[in-house]
Amino acid sequence: MRSIVSLEFVGRFDPQSFAAFAAHRAERLSLDHLVVSGAQERTVIRLEGPDPLIDAFEMALSLGPADCLVRDVRRLENGAQS
Amino acid sequence: MPPPPVAWTPVALAADLQPGAAAGVVVDGAEVAIWRDTAGTPHAWEDRCPHRGMKLSFGFVRGERLACLYHGWEYDGGGQCRYIPAHPDLDVPASICVNRYSAADAAGLLWVASGTGSGDLPDPGDPLSPLRSLFIDAPLGEVLNRLAADGLPGLGPVVESAEDGPLLNFDQAGHRFVVGRHPTGPSGTALHILLKGEVSAEARAAMIPATAELRRLAEAGR
Numbered sequence: 001m002r003s004i005v006s007l008e009f010v011g012r013f014d015p016q017s018f019a020a021f022a023a024h025r026a027e028r029l030s031l032d033h034l035v036v037s038g039a040q041e042r043t044v045i046r047l048e049g050p051d052p053l054i055d056a057f058e059m060a061l062s063l064g065p066a067d068c069l070v071r072d073v074r075r076l077e078n079g080a081q082s
Numbered sequence: 083m084p085p086p087p088v089a090w091t092p093v094a095l096a097a098d099l100q101p102g103a104a105a106g107v108v109v110d111g112a113e114v115a116i117w118r119d120t121a122g123t124p125h126a127w128e129d130r131c132p133h134r135g136m137k138l139s140f141g142f143v144r145g146e147r148l149a150c151l152y153h154g155w156e157y158d159g160g161g162q163c164r165y166i167p168a169h170p171d172l173d174v175p176a177s178i179c180v181n182r183y184s185a186a187d188a189a190g191l192l193w194v195a196s197g198t199g200s201g202d203l204p205d206p207g208d209p210l211s212p213l214r215s216l217f218i219d220a221p222l223g224e225v226l227n228r229l230a231a232d233g234l235p236g237l238g239p240v241v242e243s244a245e246d247g248p249l250l251n252f253d254q255a256g257h258r259f260v261v262g263r264h265p266t267g268p269s270g271t272a273l274h275i276l277l278k279g280e281v282s283a284e285a286r287a288a289m290i291p292a293t294a295e296l297r298r299l300a301e302a303g304r
Contacts, residue, residue, distance in 0.1 A: 030175030
């Protein structure tokens, strides 16, 4: 099933580094993604794709990159498409 | 991580990688997973699972696929992920794939190259008997100079030696040695040593102490 999900990452970020890491992982997982907001303490990313791959993205982003620290991940919305 | 060189590099004795087996090698600093499917076809990939970065050389061969040790993601011979055990019904996207290199069997050795590989792979004609692979903490140039001049320690004088591209050939103790030159990094060398012709297992076993002595002397810089 495909979904549209917005993930909020809370922690300590280098916004450029985190956005580049997110873009790489999203491309690898064939997910459509948009960095809605990127700041030093909070980043929101909108994703569209299969649920398992969104879960894989969340796991990957929660552990990296090395110069960022993710303390919490929240799902802001979830719209199932099919 | 840098890819391996474009020129073909011998990375193992062909006999040391059996069908259904995987192993990790380092080629000029590049970490490469080599594996044979159950039909015996060699493969060389970046040694990193696209999922969580686990070394694929720790994985298991499942028929024509290599499965990562960590979460079992399975990749076919083309490097494409075909199966994710945690999501068996998922249609895996084409973007989940491994960086592949070229791999080939020639002259009793397994060869790796980036792209399609430059230069010709050697064809020695005569059969070759594998002796051993030797890993030495010393630069390739130093090890080769020593080997070309003195051969294996304790086996008598070298009658003749010649470089043949990535191979070094020399005659010593009535045998023709063929050595694949494999730089693992700026200060690391692997030698993959074979003998021309059919040489008995007993005769080959008798040469092993000489190879160990070569390593000892090369690492001591003497």
